[in-house]
Amino acid sequence: MTVAPTDATAQKPRRTEDKSVRQGQLIEATIDCIARYGITGTTLAKVTEVAGLSLGLVNFHFASKERLFEETLRFVAREHRDQWQKGIGARGLSDADRFLAIIDSFFHPGICSPKKLSVWFAFFGEAANRSTYRAIVEDIDEERHQESMRLIRAIAADQDDMGIDPIFVSLTLEALMDGLWLNMLLYPADFTRERSKAQVRRVLALMFPRQFGTPQTLLNGPAT
Amino acid sequence: MTVAPTDATAQKPRRTEDKSVRQGQLIEATIDCIARYGITGTTLAKVTEVAGLSLGLVNFHFASKERLFEETLRFVAREHRDQWQKGIGARGLSDADRFLAIIDSFFHPGICSPKKLSVWFAFFGEAANRSTYRAIVEDIDEERHQESMRLIRAIAADQDDMGIDPIFVSLTLEALMDGLWLNMLLYPADFTRERSKAQVRRVLALMFPRQFGTPQTLLNGPAT
DNA sequence: GCAATGATTGAATGAGTATTCAGTCGATAG
DNA sequence: CTATCGACTGAATACTCATTCAATCATTGC
Numbered sequence: 001m002t003v004a005p006t007d008a009t010a011q012k013p014r015r016t017e018d019k020s021v022r023q024g025q026l027i028e029a030t031i032d033c034i035a036r037y038g039i040t041g042t043t044l045a046k047v048t049e050v051a052g053l054s055l056g057l058v059n060f061h062f063a064s065k066e067r068l069f070e071e072t073l074r075f076v077a078r079e080h081r082d083q084w085q086k087g088i089g090a091r092g093l094s095d096a097d098r099f100l101a102i103i104d105s106f107f108h109p110g111i112c113s114p115k116k117l118s119v120w121f122a123f124f125g126e127a128a129n130r131s132t133y134r135a136i137v138e139d140i141d142e143e144r145h146q147e148s149m150r151l152i153r154a155i156a157a158d159q160d161d162m163g164i165d166p167i168f169v170s171l172t173l174e175a176l177m178d179g180l181w182l183n184m185l186l187y188p189a190d191f192t193r194e195r196s197k198a199q200v201r202r203v204l205a206l207m208f209p210r211q212f213g214t215p216q217t218l219l220n221g222p223a224t
Numbered sequence: 225m226t227v228a229p230t231d232a233t234a235q236k237p238r239r240t241e242d243k244s245v246r247q248g249q250l251i252e253a254t255i256d257c258i259a260r261y262g263i264t265g266t267t268l269a270k271v272t273e274v275a276g277l278s279l280g281l282v283n284f285h286f287a288s289k290e291r292l293f294e295e296t297l298r299f300v301a302r303e304h305r306d307q308w309q310k311g312i313g314a315r316g317l318s319d320a321d322r323f324l325a326i327i328d329s330f331f332h333p334g335i336c337s338p339k340k341l342s343v344w345f346a347f348f349g350e351a352a353n354r355s356t357y358r359a360i361v362e363d364i365d366e367e368r369h370q371e372s373m374r375l376i377r378a379i380a381a382d383q384d385d386m387g388i389d390p391i392f393v394s395l396t397l398e399a400l401m402d403g404l405w406l407n408m409l410l411y412p413a414d415f416t417r418e419r420s421k422a423q424v425r426r427v428l429a430l431m432f433p434r435q436f437g438t439p440q441t442l443l444n445g446p447a448t
Numbered sequence: 449g450c451a452a453t454g455a456t457t458g459a460a461t462g463a464g465t466a467t468t469c470a471g472t473c474g475a476t477a478g
Numbered sequence: 479c480t481a482t483c484g485a486c487t488g489a490a491t492a493c494t495c496a497t498t499c500a501a502t503c504a505t506t507g508c
Contacts (some may be wrong), residue, residue, distance in 0.1 A: 015504055016455045038350040040264055043495060054457045059497060061455095118352045125349030126262040128342045128409055137410060171407075172427055178406050179399030185352055186361060203396055206430050239474060240485045267465060278487045283467055285485095 023061050025051045030072045035118035073123045077140045080111050095154040096211055106177045107197040117185040159210050169207055247285050249275045254296045259342035297347045301364045304335050319378040320435055330401045331421040341409040383434050393431055
């Protein structure tokens with residue numbers, strides 16, 4: 001499902017709108033509600049109130065609350081995928097640049113905002129039981145993991161760092177970023193986007209000193 | 225609150241039991257239900273049914289469902305704390321051994337079982353809004369973080385690895401382990417306890433090659 | 449204009465759920 | 479053996495919330 005952004009140029013709120021507009025409003029409101037009230041406190045009454053729409057619309061545009069939740073998760077998942085794909089898509093980038101772009105995508109303001117992190121972890125918490133949620137997350141994880149591996153292999157081959165295991169590098173950095181996301185969710189004051197990104201780069205420098213190990217100026221201040 | 229384990233020797237179920245026994249049963253059942261149905265699907269009716277107790281008991285032993293949830297989170301948090309404290313408490317351990325014990329505690333079968341991981345992430349998902357949950361998690365995180373830092377500082381001082389930043393090491397490994405927990409929750413078939421533990425040790429070896437960098441035999445098979 | 453179509457509304461419905469509490473039961477003290 | 483007291487029970491209560499749907503309204507094609 002593609003979600004059209006709310007049209008900022010439309011002055012008068014029209015009574016009827018394109019389906020994708022309404023669906024986008026409802027998904028946006030769902031994200032807000034999960035961030036504010038948690039997944040347990042998110043009711044359709046609150047979602048529709050935040051969206052400024054009437055209660056019945058959720059079951060009209062989505063079949064059920066469950067479907068609305070699925071589409072919300074799909075939305076943030078696609079947002080992240082689009083972000084890193086845009087990052088590696090630019091012309092003239094080296095493999096190292098592309099891999100850094102994937103890392104950067106994790107810490108892009110639109111991707112790891114407090115609201116989005118709330119949504120991710122709300123669904124992680126439910127994912128163990130809901131196969132639908134897990135499938136959505138797995139899809140996007142797998143796609144990114146494959147791309148990361150491809151890039152790391154290329155980076156390792158460029159130099160003669162053949163001792164390093166691409167699977168190990170990829171899994172480690174991805175797990176690290178997931179963990180930093182959790183820290184950013186729980187302790188937003190201590191774990192900022194920039195600090196976290198620098199931390200990942202520093203680990204990367206440890207793994208590929210020749211390729212990434214130059215500017216050690218980052219991250220020296222006190223933390224938690 | 226200290227929870228007494230269910231007495232396996234008691235053959236006849238007594239009608240009345242010590243408070244701590246009942247509280248333990250209810251917490252145990254809550255963990256089961258969160259793992260099975262998610263936090264949204266966990267009702268008091270299900271919890272008491274799983275516990276084999278009557279509906280009214282939750283509000284008798286805990287003031288409310290909310291309190292039951294808080295005590296459940298506190299219980300798994302204390303379990304983890306007890307685990308690592310027991311690990312570093314043994315006589316005659318080096319600082320390196322103690323730090324490895326903290327790592328091991330994350331991957332102890334009783335600590336990172338699928339059920340316990342479900343509980344952790346269920347609460348993480350809610351923690352952004354519920355200050356009580358966050359406070360419980362923060363408490364235990366902070367205590368462990370301080371101990372880790374102390375040990376890493378000692379390890380770095382032992383050798384002359386003064387270039388390494390203890391804060392960086394501690395935050396990185398903790399985030400990594402959180403991320404591995406998430407992977408173990410979402411993809412239990414691919415991310416086993418032993419494999420994850422080996423992965424952390426490998427990163428540790430990268431940071432302190434002299435102290436931890438010997439047996440490179442671990443983790444070479446294919447993953448996800 | 450004028451239907452026809454489809455989006456929108458929100459009151460009504462009904463299923464489900466936390467909490468209460470009056471009564472039951474049984475262990476223990478005397 | 480009896481009385482007392484506190485644990486225990488589960489039906490009843492008082493909600494909340496997802497879902498439905500008949501009625502309303504705006505748009506579009508004619």
